[in-house]
Amino acid sequence: MDIAHGFLIIAVIILGARLFAELGVRIGIPTVIGEILAGLVLGPSVLGFVESNETLQFIAEVGIVLLLFEVGMETDLYRMAKTGFKPFIVANAGVFFPFVLGYAVSYYLLHIPFLASLFIGGTLTATSIGITVRVLTELNRRQSHEAQIVIGAAVIDDVLGVLVLAFLYQFAQSGSLSLLATAQVALYIVLFMILSPLLAKVVGFVIEHFDRHSATPGLLLSLALGLILLMSYLAHLLGAPEILGGFAAGLAMGQHFRFVIPQMMNGMPFHRHITHVMTPSPVMANRVASQMEPLIHTFAPIFFVMVGVSINLHAINWAAPEVWLMGGLWVLVAIVGKFLSGFAVSENRLTQMAIGLAMIPRGEVGLIFAQLGFAQHILSPLVYAALVLVIMLSTIFPPFMLKGFYARYGNRMRSPGEPA
């Protein structure tokens, strides 16, 4: 890619993503769907203007790692631990049903290879926090009882989704499903998830210290970005996907993390000293978040546009009944699987339905799943394209379903703030 031509391509990707996102939001379509549509239009499916290459893939990958960093920063482990078991149960059910159903349908009914079927199951597991929160906020239900459960569950199932992805990724790399390898990956990932935020926290303290005494501007941002990229590399070394590193760095630098450490250390030796070290000012977390924001806004859309670019709709034989069968079954699994999760907790029927509906929107993690499976040559172009379309459909419609549901039954449910 010639550099000047590369400038043109990136400009068109950024502006195209923005145009489609903006138009989409006005007709009720989530930003991420607009960005994928921009990619479909710019890529081989319609205009053929943008082709994937090494540089674009690298930039897109930076985008998704930064996005997971943002998700990590917004994840409040302590609060999640305090909301009780209901979100945890909903999240597990919401991962279990779509994963098992997705796998079973793909492997037994559609006769897709074993590993690919596992990836398809995984792709259907993760609820999109962003879309769910946005819809519930619009409906003025953000503080409702069911919203608390759903948001907690959406965060947990993103984490579960990323963990499932890490396992499958390792299987894909080693090419086999040995018990020893599984145990090893499990150990690595658990160690990574426990140690890396601690490590990153210590580094965060060092960053804060240097930032206070720095002679050059912009130190905070460079160090945060360096940390994110190093953690992503470390995750990759341990056999997990890079995004897990971004997520762990986000957990560590988020302002919620400071509450967890002192709690954990309570009564241990050096408790007071370590608590002091481990409690950076929330001001720093806010500064990191606000300085990273422009980078995230710039890079993340490039990932979603490149998802659209990586699909060639012309390569799919739309006349083949199996395409429609495949897509139809997966959409069904995507909707029914998540809807069932609402019924895993004891609530009245309407609340269970609201939870189930609110869990349906898919998003970033599912797309990352599908994209990784495709890049590793586990998913065929056909399966990949169908999966992305399924994610898009199961992201576009649930907000409308949820709005319809609340319009009809909302007044019969517990109103926000009302005691249980």
Add this chain to the structure above:
Amino acid sequence: MDIAHGFLIIAVIILGARLFAELGVRIGIPTVIGEILAGLVLGPSVLGFVESNETLQFIAEVGIVLLLFEVGMETDLYRMAKTGFKPFIVANAGVFFPFVLGYAVSYYLLHIPFLASLFIGGTLTATSIGITVRVLTELNRRQSHEAQIVIGAAVIDDVLGVLVLAFLYQFAQSGSLSLLATAQVALYIVLFMILSPLLAKVVGFVIEHFDRHSATPGLLLSLALGLILLMSYLAHLLGAPEILGGFAAGLAMGQHFRFVIPQMMNGMPFHRHITHVMTPSPVMANRVASQMEPLIHTFAPIFFVMVGVSINLHAINWAAPEVWLMGGLWVLVAIVGKFLSGFAVSENRLTQMAIGLAMIPRGEVGLIFAQLGFAQHILSPLVYAALVLVIMLSTIFPPFMLKGFYARYGNRMRSPGEPA
């Protein structure tokens, strides 16, 4: 480049640049020199850890375009026009002497090819605004009479430098020096420099309008970045280097630009309406600047690190006398050429010397010059390495010389704010 490995490389580049810049500033070395040193250490000269590749080059190029955007945003054409002729004369003398002397020494004494000699002359022309301003501020001389002249001249000679570069770049592309081609390039560049800020201004108005009515966050940044990259592509199409596009976009989006347009339009038809359209709130310029800052802080150092990486000190035969002759002559030209510029205006001897000394530090534009000449295979690796070292030397020492000068003669000069 494997993506995870790429993450590691970028992280090391960002952190290395930061480390060397931070250490450098503490011992009085400008940031940009620290970053080049980081590149020398990481590159083939010392560790051999970072190798140039397409993706890194692309990212580095984005960095330099963004940096020129920042320079453009900070350039106040209207104020420059008002400061009178002295900065203009100093700037022209400060471009003329080093260019002619650099060319003459290289072509006649060192017998370097014609085009390469022109590039060497060009490399030695541009004073670094950033370093000069920083040193004068440290000396509490920022508001002094000579500082006003020097800062104005540094801005003007950056513009002149970029224009000279655009011409040489075009010659390099076409491979010949025909009068017609020269006239054509001159026409293109003049048209580009006049029309593109106007075009960008109109686009800027559209951006501001959409930003006010946007449904998605981060619109301003995407549009600004898209505009910068498109302008850079446009500059390339017209045969100018991409950085000219970044600079033009910066001029247009800077908050100073609004003063120029209404002045220019005075008395023309639709003057009031156009003035209204052309006068965005300074708030927007500030928002663009503050949102672009994290991107610039991230990308620009990568360019300077890659300058260091592109040099292989092992490839230079340090025992050859011609290396030392070459370097010595160019350092002499770099210092004497600029020092002479102070004597082009009628001031007392001490003020002339202060101006001459303050004009010596070189910086970004010179490095861009050298790097472009090298990338176009006009400059040999040896000449390129020697030039970068010359720029580094003529950037490191002048601040010390200036400090020494003011320590000795400062009390004999007009103090800040004193009437002429």
